[in-house]
Amino acid sequence: MQENIIIAGQHTSGQPTASWQQQLSRAIRDPAVLCQRLGLSDQWLAGADAGHQLFEICVPEAYLARIPPNAPDDPLLRQVLPLGDETLTQPGYVTDPLEEADHQPVKGLIHKYANRVLLIASPACAINCRYCFRRHFPYSESSPSRSQWHAALDYLQADNTIQEAILSGGDPLAASDRQLAWLVEQLDTIVHLKRLRIHTRLPVVIPDRVDNALLDWLSNTRLQKVVVLHINHPNEIDQAVVDACARLKQVGVTLLNQSVLLRGINDNVSTLAALSERLFDAGVLPYYLHVVDPVQGAAHFDVPDSEAKTLVSQLLEHLPGFLMPRLVREVPGRASKTPL
Numbered sequence: 001m002q003e004n005i006i007i008a009g010q011h012t013s014g015q016p017t018a019s020w021q022q023q024l025s026r027a028i029r030d031p032a033v034l035c036q037r038l039g040l041s042d043q044w045l046a047g048a049d050a051g052h053q054l055f056e057i058c059v060p061e062a063y064l065a066r067i068p069p070n071a072p073d074d075p076l077l078r079q080v081l082p083l084g085d086e087t088l089t090q091p092g093y094v095t096d097p098l099e100e101a102d103h104q105p106v107k108g109l110i111h112k113y114a115n116r117v118l119l120i121a122s123p124a125c126a127i128n129c130r131y132c133f134r135r136h137f138p139y140s141e142s143s144p145s146r147s148q149w150h151a152a153l154d155y156l157q158a159d160n161t162i163q164e165a166i167l168s169g170g171d172p173l174a175a176s177d178r179q180l181a182w183l184v185e186q187l188d189t190i191v192h193l194k195r196l197r198i199h200t201r202l203p204v205v206i207p208d209r210v211d212n213a214l215l216d217w218l219s220n221t222r223l224q225k226v227v228v229l230h231i232n233h234p235n236e237i238d239q240a241v242v243d244a245c246a247r248l249k250q251v252g253v254t255l256l257n258q259s260v261l262l263r264g265i266n267d268n269v270s271t272l273a274a275l276s277e278r279l280f281d282a283g284v285l286p287y288y289l290h291v292v293d294p295v296q297g298a299a300h301f302d303v304p305d306s307e308a309k310t311l312v313s314q315l316l317e318h319l320p321g322f323l324m325p326r327l328v329r330e331v332p333g334r335a336s337k338t339p340l
């Protein structure tokens, strides 16, 4: 491991913080506590309770600290606070919008695109985003066991067209470093694999997740490493997130970001431009801007295609080309994301 890695788990004051596991176990999972902590009136609690019954809330303290009190429209709060709108059913909004259940040749492994497969490395997330396209995913059936991993690894070994393994979830970094180190060691032995990609929101919502144990196994793999973060608003990038990104870059990780275009959260040019600038300041390149997948309970976040395209064409006037995310939709059955 490199010696000049910034030490995770210490604030600039020198005070040790709780481990990421402790922070995760202490995340707020009660709508009443969330409303009380942020000074929200009872009018918000009824909707929060109703949405929580469908997809439970989960908000770690490190994320809560970026949300001001008494601000029900705050763009970070809106990502985690359920509204009564989640209980409405809308035509075309379904429980498995990407039809992932049809692409699992082995439990816990999704093979939709050529040359790459997705492994559900952990069923858990460190935050429950209200617009999540996997909010109805049967994670308990995909929770990985060693025997499942062996079946997935056999599948990868047998198909020499696969060049990239993508760890996804849930959030793959919610798994223990012991499990992840073992899995990546196995992937290392598959000679046709070139890249390891990790899709995660954990370094954003609990930046202390990027600790020395994580950096150890990332340093040890022969695979090229790409971490795709998930950040939707510039306010999500505080100094702790910037430091976590720096630690990942120190072990040779390429950092990209994908966002979701969300009504009332980032659906304006100034926010999207500020997000790209702030990402680049943190050493992260914007990658995708997804339109909301039509998942049941998330219709109120949708931005119509015509509006999304107008926003992106206006954004072009504010950013250099390399800071422009690609506006895309995922369409079931297509061999790639679909640019809009």
Ligand code: SF4
Residues within 6 Å of the ligand: 125, 126, 127, 128, 129, 132, 133, 134, 169, 170, 171, 201, 230
């Ligand atoms: S972190 Fe990702 S997978 Fe987890 S709830 Fe949020 S969007 Fe969904």
